[in-house]
Amino acid sequence: MPRLSRRLAPSAGALGSCALAGCTPLNVLAHDGVTGSRETGLGWFLVIVSCAVICIITILVLVAYARSRKRRTRDDAVFAGSSGVPWVMWGGVVIPGIVLLLTFIFTIGTLDAVAAPTRSPAATVKVIGHQWWWEVRYEGTGPSHTVVTANEIHVPVGQPVKLELTTNDVIHSFWVPALAGKTDIIPGQTNTTWIEARHTGVFGGTCGEYCGAQHAHMQMRVIADSPGDFQKWLADEAAPAAKPADPTAADGLRVFMTSGCANCHTIRGTGSGGGVGPDLTHIASRTTIAAGTLPNTQANLMGWILAAQAIKPGSDMPSMPLPSRDLQSLAAYLETLR
Template sequence: MALLPSSVLAGCTGWQSAFDAQGASAISIKQLMVLMVVICSVVWALVIAVLIRALWRGREQVERSIGPDPVIERRTARVVVAAVTATVIVLAVFTVVSFFTTRALTLAGHDDLTIKVRGQQWWWGLEYLGPTPDERFETANEIHIPVGRNVRLQLEGIDVIHSLWVPGLAGKQDLIPGRRNELTLRAERPGAYRGQCSEFCGLQHAHMALLVIAEQQETFDQWMRSQRERATDPSDAEIAAGQQVFLSRPCAACHAIRGTSATGTNGPDLTHVGGRRYIAAGLLETTRGSLAAWISDPQTLKPGNNMPMVALSADELRSVSAYLASLK
């Protein structure tokens, strides 16, 4: 399991606990787990009680050297039949309840907010879909959703099998290359809910986290409007110099920044990277310093990731980190 700094823990609701359910799907899963635990506990207690009684009666029969009693034999047969019948009923109840709980994970309407989620080694690519091209935009590693509304996630694996799990809001669903699965999220109250990849996907599997940020509809609409905008123009000389460094180096071949000539698709969209809480899929808080550290040596921070080292001078590193931090 990936571990994040204490500051991340403080900002999250329901830290990695399926029992702190704040979404419709998560509540259904929690109720199913509680039901199974209660029934299985009762069954276990009954089995232990019958076992103790049988051992005790068997001991008495041995001490008295008494042969099988027909009455006891018939009573035992009835107990066995009742136990088998109860087992069948319990399994049938578990099957039916599990079916409807699993079905609830993908229930969605035609007017639901739809987000395409792409799992890659080792980050989450997100595309908010809309009826027209100008309403669509891309981001990474941070899902914003409105409170009290179903959100349909279209899940795709780009390289290997991943699995998305946000314990406080829903169950797990795999992202498989060549196949599209769906998962429905619904948050009943505002908060930041931590999610992660729950299917081993390579060296940095433990560092493939994301945040689902549930907001009131007005706040969410404002965030959507800002995300559709192009990147802000440089506001001072250092930031302008950083933009030139970014566009003239291999950065622009892998990343996209809308409103500039950077249109790469191999890495996360950085149009509003400075406004995200974390970078590198939850590895570091988004500060100018962490951006500089990541750019200067991504392989030390996250060995095996697909971002190459780019040779920059100290001045270039300072300016490009200032530029990225300004993209909010």
């Protein structure tokens, strides 16, 4: 086990969820979402205005310094402009007032525009923060339409999606920089926000509020699908888990049910009902495991099951030292859960 954990630990560190192919990284200047684009525009406006103010003030200070070395200005020369309005009034009150007013109007306008979508949302997704992973729930018309997944949020492209954010433990913060600003997730409270991706693609996100040892390994991805793909994904995810199709997978299910996994995890359709860790009904349809820590491959699944505590020390998943045959059939079974 120690050898395995040495092999896995560095790759866990180096692989942010977005180091994997095709994901928009965590860059506050990258924007694709409707709210994210407006917020980035406001950010640039504030940066440009602030820089302009600093430049103008610096020039004025330098000019004043140069002139004061040439001759002593009389105090009344400063206050008496030729037009009658003293120019310190222009420079000190009127112009800064106009600049501040414009900034205020632009800021309030942006906040107002991103507060709520103009159309009614295409879907409502519940996102629940856990130390250190994201539970994602789509509550349909009945229990058979409820979708429970983790760390990957599928949304239809070009349509607003409402997010209801709660936490199971401490304060977290929902942050997918390319799509929208941060929204804190506070115990005992439901905060809402919304996202709308303009293009299909994968957008990286992370917890934006320090929440304990594995805060940096609490990543997520928003996957913007075409509306057709989104509906198909939703229908696939709502179905119970695939029945084991071969003896290895059947053995894997036996290991899952008898090794303690079922106490913490749910695979719908198997009788397991644990709620401590992510729902594994369709684990093979996710691109990463352990909240963006590792790519979802059979080898990484085995590594994670054996050495979860080496990969994500402090996480609620214990390392499970299973005999290698059991481990292999278990990982093979999990890989069939598309």
